Structure formats: structure tokens, C-alpha cells
Amino acid sequence: MRQLLVLGAGTAGTMIANRMRRLLDPHQWQVTVVDRDDDHHYQPGYLFVPFAMMSPHDVVRSRHAQLHDGVRFVTGEVDLVDHAHDAVVLTDGTRLPYDQLVIASGTTPRPDQTPGTTGPLWRDKVHEFYTLEGAVALREALEHFTHGRLVVHVTEMPIKCPVAPLEFTLLAEAMFRGRGQRDRVEIVYATPLPGAFTKPVASARLGHLLEDRKILVETDFMLESIDNERQCLVSYDEREVPFDLLVTVPLNMGADFVARSGLGDELNYVPVDRGTLLATGHDNIFAVGDAGDIPTSKAGSVAHYSVDVFVDNFLDHVEGRPLTHHFDGHANCFVESGDGKALLIDFNYDVEPLPGKFPIPVLGPMTLLEETRANHAGKTAFSWVYWNLLLPGRLPMPTDMSMAGKHVPTPMNHTEPGTTFPEKEQLP
Amino acid sequence: MSTTTIDGRTIHVDQEGFLTEPAEWDEDMARSLSALLGIELDERHWKILRFLRADHASTGETPTLRRVSTSLQVPMKELFQLFPTKPAKKMAYVAGLPKPRGCV
Known part of the structure; x- marks a missing residue:
């Protein structure tokens, strides 16, 4: 039996485990997810708790209840990835061998890193x-x-x-x-x-x-x-x-076991290929969601779209075929602005947030880069979408960012040499 | 894309004067750019600038202050002394790299 081992049952890890369990042959692959506890937090809810717009118990559900029945859930703290021997060691000494490893251990606030x-x-x-x-x-x-x-x-x-x-x-x-x-x-x-x-x-x-x-x-x-x-x-x-x-x-820093395993950068993020999420220098370790170092936002939305690419690539990868799908850095997010309104932004590695309509060009119903009540309604409804469609891996959205419906500003005019260099007081 | 002329050389820059073509940069250009900021480059600056260039070439991103500080074992405070007030921006500017950015 081949082993797909996922470290972390948060947004990215849960989506991957659920989708791969449905796609991989259960007679050939076991899918295992490790996390330190059984509390899955709806992290976008944290913003609303201080304003009593969401209660603490609305934020937490069981991790294993979000996982497909065919996924094995192991509770334990990861000590180390022994990548020379394709195994993960837990702090209680348990050794979990893998054929393919997905690091989805996220990022956490570290108040202890700043004096005072x-x-x-x-x-x-x-x-x-x-x-x-x-x-x-x-x-x-x-x-x-x-x-x-x-x-x-x-x-x-x-x-x-x-x-x-x-x-x-x-x-x-x-x-x-x-x-x-x-x-x-x-x-x-x-x-x-x-x-x-x-x-x-x-x-x-x-x-x-x-x-x-x-x-x-x-x-x-x-x-x-x-x-x-x-x-x-x-x-x-x-x-x-x-x-x-x-x-x-x-x-914010990635998990300490990433550093202990020699897999992290200065903030414990795993350097990966930004198109395929394959860890640099490894051919059977991926880092998805907030755990990797891709140059975009650390957000559930990025996890969502990048997991789509991961899933499309994985079956080719384990058969030794080239990875043909590439993540474009796509993300969208609601920005609450108070008074029952919100903005929506949609962007990728190369395209900055632009005005327009989303997800359907011209019609919307959501408006990009503008405060509207429809956007706020979208943000409020997202909690249901998260638990019921996103985590089970059943949210049908195109992975790549679309330019349809976006208004592209006129490019900066070419100016004569020497005319645009900033005045001294404008220099950085 | 805008252009400007520094010491007789035409270079591509963004609205704030940051080079947009890393290949147009060389050490003479760094001296000219740092002079515009009133910074005289010594060996400590060069060590940082060379790291910035090499790191950008391998990762495609301008390294953060923390990355510079950890990788070169230079205390953060010293980066603020070498490139006073806005070291992240100033280091990127002199190294001919894009300025540090957020998502919106």
C-alpha cells in the first residue's frame, strides 16, 4: 500500500486529503492526515469575534468530522520529517512512512519573537x-x-x-x-x-x-x-x-518542525516551486497553503486555488509523468469595511487587484474594489460555503484568474528620458 | 514603462524611480543611485547589496529585511544605520530591485 501523508488538517490539508481520497485507488493508496488536536477553526471568523458579530463556538468544529471516511486521522505532534528515509517522526516516537508527503502545517502568530x-x-x-x-x-x-x-x-x-x-x-x-x-x-x-x-x-x-x-x-x-x-x-x-x-x-512563522527538519527558510516556510508547490530539491514533498513560500497572500483562498492545481498534478506526478498544471497565484478575498459593506479583490502573481464585476463579467453580483452590501453578504455566507463545499472539496470555481469583467487601467505613457525621475524628496 | 537617464545611461524605472530591468544594474549604477540618497557605500553596504542581487536572482523576489538580517547575520538595527529611515526600500532602490510590496 502506498502512503500519502498530509501534515496538518487545516484548510489546505483537509481539502487535499478529501479530494485525493476520492481520486486515488483505495486498494493502492492510504491517505493519512496528522494534526495535534481535533479542533478545526474557521479562521476568517476570528475577525468578527471581537465585534460580537460571531460567537466563539461558531468558529470551531471537529477536524476529523471534516474528513472523508476513508481518510485516516492521526492525532499527534510532528517532531521531524526524516526526508532521507521518507518518514515523519512524531514527538511520541511514532514513525509514519510516506511515499508522498504534503506539508500543510500553516503559519502562526509568534508574539514571543518581539521584545515586550x-x-x-x-x-x-x-x-x-x-x-x-x-x-x-x-x-x-x-x-x-x-x-x-x-x-x-x-x-x-x-x-x-x-x-x-x-x-x-x-x-x-x-x-x-x-x-x-x-x-x-x-x-x-x-x-x-x-x-x-x-x-x-x-x-x-x-x-x-x-x-x-x-x-x-x-x-x-x-x-x-x-x-x-x-x-x-x-x-x-x-x-x-x-x-x-x-x-x-x-x-508570523511556519511550524518549528519545518526548521528542525532542515526544510524551512528564515521564517520556517518551505521553499517551493511557485507553479507546482513541489519543495525545492525534493521530488516527493509538497508544501501547500500557508506552509510554503510562494510570493502571494497567506490565505485560505490561495490554499483553495493552489490545491486545485496540486490535485490536477498529483496523479501525473506519482506515475512519473511531468507536471503540466501551474498555479498562477490566484486569490480573491472579501474586505469588510464596516456599516454592513465589504469590498472584494481578485488578483494573482502578476495582476494587481482591479475594478470590475465578479464572478460573472458585467453581471456580478459582486463588485470588485468597491464597497457594496452584496460583497458583505458574500463574506457572511462564506462560512457556510467553507464547511459545506470548500473543505469537502466540492466548490466549483475556475482555478486560473480571469481577466473577463475586469477594467484594466490605461498603461503609463512613455515619457521622455530624464523627465520622470523623482525629485530628491520623493526618493525612498 | 518610464525611462530616465543616470550618468549618461538610459534605464527603465517605475514611478518612484525603482529600476524595472534588473539587468540594467551594475555596481557603478549602485554608486550613482546611493549618491542620490546621500549614502556613501562601504564594504558593509556592498555585502548587503550583493546578497540582495543574488537572492533576487534565485528567488525572483526582493528579500525582506528579516531575510537579509538572518542570512547575513547582520543585526536589524545595523540595516537601519546603513540605509537610514527606510532600509527595505532604500536597499531595494540601490540594488536595482523592485520595492517590497503587499497584496492590495
Whole structure:
């Protein structure tokens, strides 16, 4: 019996196990999934918990219940991938041999990596919403926060769901406005990037969102430490951002066993071929979802579209045929903007988010890069889609991004040499 | 795509002046670009610039500050001293690579 071993029963791992179980001959292949516990979290729900728009128990279901009956589920902590001998070793000593290995162990926030984050103010005035525990603690904090300076902060890219901090900021602004407290709450968004939006079209169309709502943006802010005594963020270039309530997105890192196995980069992500997700230097190890180093968002949407490519390639791969399907980096995501509205963005490795209609050109019903109620309805309905269609591997969507329905801006005009070089004050 | 002329050489740049054709870069170009930022390059800068070029050539991406810091064992603080204020952007600019980016 050949073994397909999947490490991680999150979004990507569950989809792969379910789809491969249906496609592979049960007399020839065993499909095994390993995870440390049996709690599958609907992670997009974390954003809504602090605003009491979703309750904690709506977020968690059993992992094994999401898996096809023919998939073996093993509960255990991975110690090491012994890739020289095609086996995974668990911390209890169990050895799981594999013919093909899929690393789908995701990425997690590591507040311990930045000095002062888990200090005396942790879960008191310093919060995060990328864990269920954190989201619940933040709900309490927001309930009691009536005035002062709220700072929403991103430590370093890449992070899981890179638009979530912006969504959080916009939802918080709408919440304080609704409570009649907006004029007593100052809101600051601090980012290590050159702006809240960095892609030209999105930036031009969405930059006003923060300005109109009087949200201050602190750009190019690289956090060195959090000073608990003085209640401020301190950057490497010695800027300080004081806060009364801080919502930080800690550094994200891949699983430690990836590093222990010698398979990771500086953040424990597995270097892979961006088209096929095959781990660099290995012919029987793939890394999918957030665990790999592909240059796009760490998000369930990327996991979804990339798993489609993985599935199309896998049967060829195990028969020794060339991999003919290539992932284009396609992702789409809803961006909550408060007041019952949301935006939708659709992009890939090479095409930035553009305006237009989605998924059907001209008709929509969803609108790209614009705040609408239909987009918000789409985001709200997605939880049902996730559990009932996406995880079982039955969501019919084209894998490659489509340009149909998108409005492409006129390309920049060619200008005479020497005329466009920025003035000195505009240089980086 | 825009072009500009630096020291008599025509190069392709984006709206902020970042080179868009990595092949148009060489060490003389780095000296000219760093001079525009008021940075005089010494061996510590060169070590970083050479890493940026090599890493971009192999991965297709501009490395992050953390990647530079970990790979070269240079403390983050030192990157801020060598390329003051916005090291990620400035390093990419002088190395003739695309600037660091997010998804929207």
C-alpha cells in the first residue's frame, strides 16, 4: 500500500486529503492526515469575534468530522520529517512512512519573537485577534474601551490574511461611530509597508477609505519592541507610537518542525516551486497553503486555488509523468469595511487587484474594489460555503484568474528620458 | 514603462524611480543611485547589496529585511544605520530591485 501523508488538517490539508481520497485507488493508496488536536477553526471568523458579530463556538468544529471516511486521522505532534528515509517522526516516537508527503502545517502568530509583546500588558492593553483566545480577550477589551488612542499594528510581512488588520481597523471605526464615541477615540494604523495599500489601482481607489474615516497611517514602521511601561511601540528607526489599546499582528512563522527538519527558510516556510508547490530539491514533498513560500497572500483562498492545481498534478506526478498544471497565484478575498459593506479583490502573481464585476463579467453580483452590501453578504455566507463545499472539496470555481469583467487601467505613457525621475524628496 | 537617464545611461524605472530591468544594474549604477540618497557605500553596504542581487536572482523576489538580517547575520538595527529611515526600500532602490510590496 502506498502512503500519502498530509501534515496538518487545516484548510489546505483537509481539502487535499478529501479530494485525493476520492481520486486515488483505495486498494493502492492510504491517505493519512496528522494534526495535534481535533479542533478545526474557521479562521476568517476570528475577525468578527471581537465585534460580537460571531460567537466563539461558531468558529470551531471537529477536524476529523471534516474528513472523508476513508481518510485516516492521526492525532499527534510532528517532531521531524526524516526526508532521507521518507518518514515523519512524531514527538511520541511514532514513525509514519510516506511515499508522498504534503506539508500543510500553516503559519502562526509568534508574539514571543518581539521584545515586550507578551509583557505585563499582554491581553490587557496589548491584544491580537489571530487566535480564538486572543479574539475573545479583545472582545472584552473593546467593550470597555470608550476613549483614547487605538493602535492597529502589523509587525512584519508576510502575515496570514494580510487585509484582516485593515478590516479590523475599519470595523472598529464603524463600531465607535455607532456607539457615539468616535470623537473620543483616535485610531492609528501602523504598517511596515510604504502604505496601507501598496498596489497602484487599489491604492488610488481605496486610499480615501482611511482618510475619510480619519484613520491616521504610520508607514514604514518596523517594530523593535513594545515598551510596556510607557505604553508605546518603538521602531528600529527610533520612532514611537503611543497607545491606550494596541491590537498587534505578531510576526508570523511556519511550524518549528519545518526548521528542525532542515526544510524551512528564515521564517520556517518551505521553499517551493511557485507553479507546482513541489519543495525545492525534493521530488516527493509538497508544501501547500500557508506552509510554503510562494510570493502571494497567506490565505485560505490561495490554499483553495493552489490545491486545485496540486490535485490536477498529483496523479501525473506519482506515475512519473511531468507536471503540466501551474498555479498562477490566484486569490480573491472579501474586505469588510464596516456599516454592513465589504469590498472584494481578485488578483494573482502578476495582476494587481482591479475594478470590475465578479464572478460573472458585467453581471456580478459582486463588485470588485468597491464597497457594496452584496460583497458583505458574500463574506457572511462564506462560512457556510467553507464547511459545506470548500473543505469537502466540492466548490466549483475556475482555478486560473480571469481577466473577463475586469477594467484594466490605461498603461503609463512613455515619457521622455530624464523627465520622470523623482525629485530628491520623493526618493525612498 | 518610464525611462530616465543616470550618468549618461538610459534605464527603465517605475514611478518612484525603482529600476524595472534588473539587468540594467551594475555596481557603478549602485554608486550613482546611493549618491542620490546621500549614502556613501562601504564594504558593509556592498555585502548587503550583493546578497540582495543574488537572492533576487534565485528567488525572483526582493528579500525582506528579516531575510537579509538572518542570512547575513547582520543585526536589524545595523540595516537601519546603513540605509537610514527606510532600509527595505532604500536597499531595494540601490540594488536595482523592485520595492517590497503587499497584496492590495
